[in-house]
Amino acid sequence: MDGDASWDEHYADERDAAFLYRALAAVEADPERRQLFEKLADVEDRHVGRWEELFRENGRALPAYKTAWRSRLFAWVARRFGTGLILPLMLAEEGREVQAYLGLARHSSNKQTHAAAVEIAADSAVHARELSSVMGREGEPWHVGGAGGYLRSVVYGFNDGLTANFGLVAGVVGADVAPHIVIISGVAGAIADALSMGSSGYLAAKSEAEMQAHQIDMERHEMRLMPDLEEDELAVIYEAKGLAPERARETAQAMMREPAQALDAMVREELNIHPAELAPLKDGLVTGTATAVGAFIPIVPFFVMDHWPAVWTSLTISMLAHFAIGAARSLFTGRGVWPSGRDMFIVGFGVAAVAYAIGELVTRMP
Secondary structure, X not given: OOOHHHHHXXXXXXXXXXXXXXXXXXXXXXXXXXXXHHHHHHHHHHHXXXXXXXXXXOOOOOOOOOOOHHHHHHHHHHHHHOHHHOHHHHHHHHHHHHHHHHHHHHHOOOHHHHHHHHHHHHHHHHHHHHXXXXXXXXXXXXHOOHHHHHHHHXXXXXXXHHHHHHHHHHHHHHOOOOHHHHHHHHHHXXXXXXXXXXXXXXXXXXXXXXXXXXXXXXXXXXXXXOHHHHHHHHHHHHHHOOOOHHHHHHHHHHHHOOHHHHXXXXXXXXXXXXXXXXXXXXXXXXXXXXXXXXXXXXXXXXXXXXXXXXXXXHHHHHHHHHHHHHHHHHHHHOOOHHHHHHHHHHHHHHHHHHHXXXXXXXXXXX
């Protein structure tokens, strides 16, 4: 059946969104914002009802549902620190939802699914604009991907630096060398890892820019060779923006008469490619800096404490940092905070244990 692979996820996402908007409304002091959150929660309830209709109409049982840990975490943060910290993440969620439903509408052969996807994408686009307005931003926020990309670079760079240098320090400690050797090895490892990750981030972003340029070129050829198909895709996009089907079709036809404008629209709307994302040098600097910060965490105690107290302190703060960075990764992976943090904790401890054992083994070799 069309959409089987993603229906359960979309249904759960809508229920999570309704839960979270009500949680935000419950703690929001500003009447205007509180009213907005309540309205958005009601719309998400309507989306849930739309999905329930689709399940019934297609003879499928509703999937089991449990509020995601990620949504519970956002609600907890809002209660403790206010809704302001959550709004950028909610804006990003609505942006991803617009793109996901546009993709579902474009690739769905089921008329009911297509109509529901277009309807929900349109609502999500409105949600994103309203949240963006509350935050004082302009434009169509689901197209702004640079910040999320750089935040991801920070998280993964920090993670790599922390894990790699924690393992290095553990290995040197296991070798039972002089305390100053631990510091020298840790500093050298941090610098090397930061330079390596920074250059890797630069090259990865550069490769992505080149790949996107290739995608744009392919889209240009598709518009020339398959104009009818591209016009259909544009019509779906404009319908999702709130235009009536007939008006969306007329707008798409008008756009196709201006190839440069049509290409720009398809690049942004279908491929989700935007000039702000193409910054290899900045991405390299962000990744390298985040790696350096993570890499210095295991060695800081050795600068201010005696050797063995520093070893245990380094172990403690490094393992806590591993759990925290694992939990932060859940913002991008969609996994729960606890399993993500736990897995990163186990990985970090495992790397350190193996490195320590190897270091100790080397010292015993003849």
